[in-house]
Amino acid sequence: MVAPSVTEQIENSSRGIGSLEITKIEPVITRTPMSMLPSDEFIEMPPIGFMNNRVGVGKRLDHASPSRSKGHSQTVLVKITTDQGLIGWGEAHAPTAPAVHAKVITDLLAPILVGQDARNIGPLWEKMYSSQRLRGYSTGFFTESIAGVDIALWDILGKFVGVPLYQLLGGKYRDSIPTYSGAGSPEEALEAMEIGFTAVKMGFSKGVGSEDFERVIKVSEAVGARGQLLIDSLGAFKLHEAISVGRKLDELGNVGWFEDALMPEDTASYPILTETLDTAICAGETLSNRFQFRDLFSERGADVVNPDVGRAGGVTECKRIADMADTFGILWSPHVSSGLPPYVAASIHLAVATPNAVIMEGGNIHNATDVGGSRGNVLLKEPLEFKAGMAMVPERPGLGIEFDEKELQKVVVG
Numbered sequence: 485m486v487a488p489s490v491t492e493q494i495e496n497s498s499r500g501i502g503s504l505e506i507t508k509i510e511p512v513i514t515r516t517p518m519s520m521l522p523s524d525e526f527i528e529m530p531p532i533g534f535m536n537n538r539v540g541v542g543k544r545l546d547h548a549s550p551s552r553s554k555g556h557s558q559t560v561l562v563k564i565t566t567d568q569g570l571i572g573w574g575e576a577h578a579p580t581a582p583a584v585h586a587k588v589i590t591d592l593l594a595p596i597l598v599g600q601d602a603r604n605i606g607p608l609w610e611k612m613y614s615s616q617r618l619r620g621y622s623t624g625f626f627t628e629s630i631a632g633v634d635i636a637l638w639d640i641l642g643k644f645v646g647v648p649l650y651q652l653l654g655g656k657y658r659d660s661i662p663t664y665s666g667a668g669s670p671e672e673a674l675e676a677m678e679i680g681f682t683a684v685k686m687g688f689s690k691g692v693g694s695e696d697f698e699r700v701i702k703v704s705e706a707v708g709a710r711g712q713l714l715i716d717s718l719g720a721f722k723l724h725e726a727i728s729v730g731r732k733l734d735e736l737g738n739v740g741w742f743e744d745a746l747m748p749e750d751t752a753s754y755p756i757l758t759e760t761l762d763t764a765i766c767a768g769e770t771l772s773n774r775f776q777f778r779d780l781f782s783e784r785g786a787d788v789v790n791p792d793v794g795r796a797g798g799v800t801e802c803k804r805i806a807d808m809a810d811t812f813g814i815l816w817s818p819h820v821s822s823g824l825p826p827y828v829a830a831s832i833h834l835a836v837a838t839p840n841a842v843i844m845e846g847g848n849i850h851n852a853t854d855v856g857g858s859r860g861n862v863l864l865k866e867p868l869e870f871k872a873g874m875a876m877v878p879e880r881p882g883l884g885i886e887f888d889e890k891e892l893q894k895v896v897v898g
Contacts (some may be wrong), residue, residue, distance in 0.1 A: 504602045504644055505567040509594040509633065511576075511586035512561040513897040514824065519556060520897070526553040527580055536720075537690070547747065548689065548719040551580045557822050558897075559794075560585040562632035566602050570643050573883065574636030575826035576628045577794030582897075588629040592616075597633065603644070605637045609800045613773075623772035627797050634798025635830045635883070642882030649830070649883055653803060653837035660876045661818075661835040664714060665847035670706035673713070680872030681847055682711040683740055688729075689720035697732055704736045712740035714766075719744050723753040730761040741766035741788050754785035764788050769819040772796050774804045781812040790845070792819040793834060794827045802834055810840040820845040824860035828875075829868060829883040836877045844875060863891045 519526075534546045560582045562574040578585045593612055600608060612630045613622075642649045650656045667673040667684035676684045686703050690696040700715065707713045713736070721729060726745040733739045741764040746753050748770035758765045768789035771777055773796060780786055789809055793802045802818075809816045816838070818831035828846065835841040847870075861867035865886045869876040878884025 503567060504570070504640070506564060506597050506600050506602050507567050508563075508565040509589060509597060510563040510565075511589040511632070512563055512892075513558070513578075513582045513586055514561060514892075514895045515556055515558050515897050516895050517556060518895055518897075523581060523583060526556055526558070528552050528554050542725070550718075553580055558582045559823050559827070560589070560629075560632055561824065561826065562589060562636045564597075564602070564633070564636040564640060566640060568644075570602075570640050572602070572636035572638070572640030572643065573826045573885065573887065574632040574634065574639065574798065575794050575823055575830075576632030577792055577821075577823060577827065578625075578628060579822055581625075584625045585629045585632070588625055589633065593629060593633055602637055602640045605634065605641060605800060608637065609634055609797070613797070622775070627772040627801075628795050631794050631796065631798035631801075632826075634800050635793065635826050638799045638830070639826070639882040639885075646881050648877065648879055648881060649799070649833040650837040650877055653799075653833065656836040656877060657839055658836050660871075660874045661832060661841060662843045663847035663870070663873055663875050664843055664845065665873070667703060670702045673703045673706040676847075676873075677707060677710045680874075682873055683714055683843060684711065685714035685716055685743075685845075687718065688715050689717045697729075700733075701736070704738055707738055709738065712738050714740045714743060716743040717745050719747040721745050723750070723756060726753075726757055727760050730757065730763055734762040739763050743767070743790070744769070751779065751783075751785065754780070755783040758784055758787060764815075766790055766817070768816075769795070769821075774801060774808060777805045777808060781808060781814060784812075786814065788815045788817060788842070790817045790819040792821070793830045794823055795819075799830055799834060803838070806834065806838040806840065810838070815840050815842045817842055818844045825864055825868060825885045825887075826883055828860070829878060829885050832868070832875050832877050833883070835875075846875065847873060863887055863895070 529551050530546055530549050536546050560576040560578040564572045576585045596611055638649055664683035664685050665676045665681050667676055668686055673684050688700055704713050730742055743766040764787035766788040767786040768791050791802050791805050796802050806816050818835050820831050835844050865888050
């Protein structure tokens with residue numbers, strides 16, 4: 485039996501023909517650049533006992549450096565097939581140990597979902613989340629795996645009814661969302677401003693002395709009044725240090741936000757920092773569900789939040805988080821650190837479908853028309869559209885992406 489074409493499937497759905505039963509859920513581990521070395525060859529971190537390079541009471545054990553994958557980008561795509569032949573693609577944020585996510589999907593989530601109606605996205609999300617909530621699982625590999633499945637279900641639903649994802653979320657407020665680029669030097673910041681970006685982000689996680697801060701000053705001056713500088717400190721500071729740094733940022737006048745100034749567990753200090761500084765405080769990429777964000781919002785612990793659609797439960801949960809942020813008058817910005825088209829496209833759709841989204845991670849000054857130096861566009865039959873400092877929302881059904889299977893197989897592990 486020949487599977488119906490996408491057009492035929494859409495026509496069938498418009499006439500209310502047939503069910504939309506989930507028949508198969510497949511995790512697909514990818515790695516770029518490709519390497520078939522075993523996964524344990526890629527994990528790297530500073531050694532046990534590693535100290536930061538500050539002086540005096542500022543010199544202490546490093547707790548802020550995450551595990552990395554030695555120059556490779558890894559992720560877990562999720563492919564869901566239905567009885568009508570419709571296929572949806574999702575993605576779980578899985579930069580390290582992606583086999584864990586794959587196992588959660590095959591051994592826990594798939595048995596819950598196979599045979600269910602793919603259109604029941606909300607109930608299916610609750611069923612997945614509730615499978616482990618009384619055992620204390622609500623973050624990490626668990627919600628990242630749920631995110632991958634959830635994104636794929638939204639992709640299926642959009643294809644089923646023949647509309648872009650943003651339409652299912654209530655419609656779009658705009659056709660595109662601004663993006664920011666990384667810039668570690670004044671030269672990179674100038675280049676970004678000249679080609680059309682209005683914001684750049686740099687890391688700052690050293691000390692509070694004048695020598696360390698001089699880098700920030702130079703990049704801020706390069707940006708000038710044409711845009712804003714975003715500062716990301718990856719949890720490097722204690723509260724007193726973050727206040728000292730933040731007051732210096734206040735004086736620069738063009739700092740858009742101070743991101744992850746404190747360790748994610750230091751929830752009691754974020755409201756103090758937010759209240760103390762004029763510069764906006766950004767946090768949230770480390771959080772994984774709406775309950776964590778509820779607590780952050782109720783304590784006024786951030787001015788901007790940046791949940792990650794591939795980590796915080798997918799489209800379903802991130803839409804709840806964005807709506808709740810809007811209720812508290814808080815802005816949001818999709819965190820898009822690394823990933824492939826399902827992750828990027830879902831973030832764009834969410835951004836344009838929410839009134840309080842302001843900007844999205846993912847710009848690249850060296851390849852401004854193709855986020856992240858491709859961000860997986862080379863794997864698509866039709867690329868996602870980007871301009872310098874801007875990502876356009878796809879107008880095709882679902883996420884608006886279709887993989888070139890031949891190209892995709894070049895980055896699939898195993």
